[in-house]
Structures are given as structure tokens and as C-alpha cells.
Amino acid sequence: TSLLDKEQMQGLRAIREFLKVRTSYDVLPLSFRLIVLDNDLLIKKSLNILIQNGIVSAPLWDSRRSAFAGLLTSTDYINVIQYYCQFPDEIDQVDQFRLSSLRDIERAIGVLPLETVSVHPMRPLYEACRRMLKTRARRIPLVDVDDETGREMVVSVITQYRILKFIAVNNEKHTMLLKKSVRDIGLGTYDNLATADMNASVLDVIHLMVEYNISAIPIVDKEYKVLNVFEAVDVIPCIKGGAYEELSSSVGDAMSKRADDFPGIYTCNEDDRLDAIFETIRKSKIHRLIVVDDDNRLKGIISLSDILKYVLLYGEEDDVQEA
Ligand code: ADP
Structure with missing residues (x-):
């Protein structure tokens, strides 16, 4: 193998070591807020709360059992929309659904409930990453047990985005070694x-996301040039206030309603190297990379899970199968 391969492997190993000696807790900022929603809240109201707080997901709390009740994400709203499509006469009922009805909605539309995985904040970060790859979860709650009451408590939620940022910021010396290109x-x-x-x-577009089990659809013109990307989280403002009729309007209109602080979309070239991608992760709010050619024509998509999977598993014996 060439020096390039050797250095690449050396960089990957160093990052894996790093992930094994750090915990999920280390990823959290010194001070942070956590918005937890009560399971009895109307789904309709939960939308406003997410929008007002500029978040796209929240842990749920069952106050009757005093227990963690799963994670609310844009997938849940997409499920509600599917329910509405399958049972259009029940729109009045849809308005009355509470967060605790989400499991019933999954059953009614026949989707498998998402596996509720959580990790203990003090376990190695490597474990949280493996768990994410295995279950395809883009975010997992950190759940601890309160010493005094013996009850579960949600400390925070970590995302693939946060983890990659944490890797990028703390491993500049190692990501520098990753000189192979996206194509290679x-x-x-x-x-x-x-x-x-x-x-x-x-x-x-929602139906496409469901069919492919993905959370972003590139919007292209006739020449396959990339104009924008519609994301699962863009669905949230679309159905604010129970305006399900608006779902028949165009993605173009929907994307024009994005918040002012929308981070934008990021593109790269197949010749870009992984070290450059980590540089972008370090500096920007990226949730995926759209691979384009010199004429801005769509070539591919690199999701955060693609990057995480490569960083964790490339060259390991059990490689991708286990992920
Ligand atoms: P995302 O949530 O951004 O869709 P995932 O990590 O769930 O990302 O993506 C799962 C897989 O689907 C990844 O390997 C990714 O490259 C691929 N993928 C993402 N978007 C698309 C798309 N629009 N078309 C086809 N494959 C996609």
C-alpha cells in the first residue's frame, strides 16, 4: 500500500482511539438547555414549540409513569402526514392527536416503530456511534438513572452532526492525514x-423520503443542476397550525419559508479530499454534502452517516455488515 493509504489508516485509527477514550458526556457543551415535551401535549402544539425554540426534535416525557417516552423527530410529523393522506376524512381527529398517539399512528399506517435506543452519557462515544450506525438513528438520547429516586432521566440528545463536529474540532492533527479523495x-x-x-x-417529496428512508431530496433543474435541497425538517413549518392542505403546494414555495438562519446547503466535488471535508465540518453547520461536477450537476450525496460509517468501520474485519 502507498504512503497515502498508510497515512489514511493511521488517521482513522487515531480518531477511533479518540472515540474510545471520550464519552458522550464530553460532547456536551458546559451549559446547555434541554427542552422536554410532555407526552400529553397536542401534536399541533408541539410544532409551535419546536419552531419557537428553533429546534427540530425533543425527548418526550410520560409524566404518569415518570419515564422517558422516546424522541420526537421530523419522522413523527411525516408519519402524521401519511396518516392524514391515508385517512383524509379524519382531519378533525388528526388535530386532536397527542404526542402519546404517535405510536398508534405508526401502527395505523403500518410503519415499524423506530427502535428506541439510548446510551448512558458516561459510556465511550465509540459505543454511541456504533449504536447509531446499527439502528440508523441520526440522534440518540443520553439517559442516566437518578441516584436518589432510581428514575430514568434524559440528560441530553446527541446527534451525528454533534459527534462529527466534536471529532473535527478535536482531531485536526489526525484529520489532516485523511488525504484520499471522496472518489478514491x-x-x-x-x-x-x-x-x-x-x-x-x-x-x-415526502413520499420520496419515506420510500427511500432518507431525510433529504436534492431539487434539480432539467439539466440535473442542483438548485436546493428539501429536508425532512422543512416539513415542520409546512404543517404549522394544522395547515395540511398546504402540503400540495410546491417545494419551492415551502423552502422560501425557511427561517433566516437557515445554514444553507453545502456541495463538494468528487476530487475533494476527506481532510477538506473535515475542515468544512469544523467551520460550518453541515448536515450533508451534495456532490456536484464542475457544472453544478448532481453526482451524489454524502450523508453524515456515510462519513461516520467510513471513519468508524473502514478497514475493520466486520466492516459494513454490522453497521
Ligand atoms: P439522510 O438522513 O441525510 O438521508 P442517511 O444517513 O439516513 O442520511 O442516509 C442513508 C443513506 O442514503 C446514505 O448512504 C446516503 O448516502 C443515502 N442518501 C441520502 N440521500 C439520498 C437521496 N436523495 N437519494 C439516494 N440516496 C440518498
């Missing part, structure tokens, strides 16, 4: 991409 290591997905055009309705 085959990072991301290049075949059978799900895309839509600006005139597609929000519903069309």
Missing part, C-alpha cells in the same frame, strides 16, 4: 438518487 474511498451514494424538481409538491 467511494464515500456517499451515487446510484439511484432520489431527486425532485421545484414544482414537485411537498407531499410528493
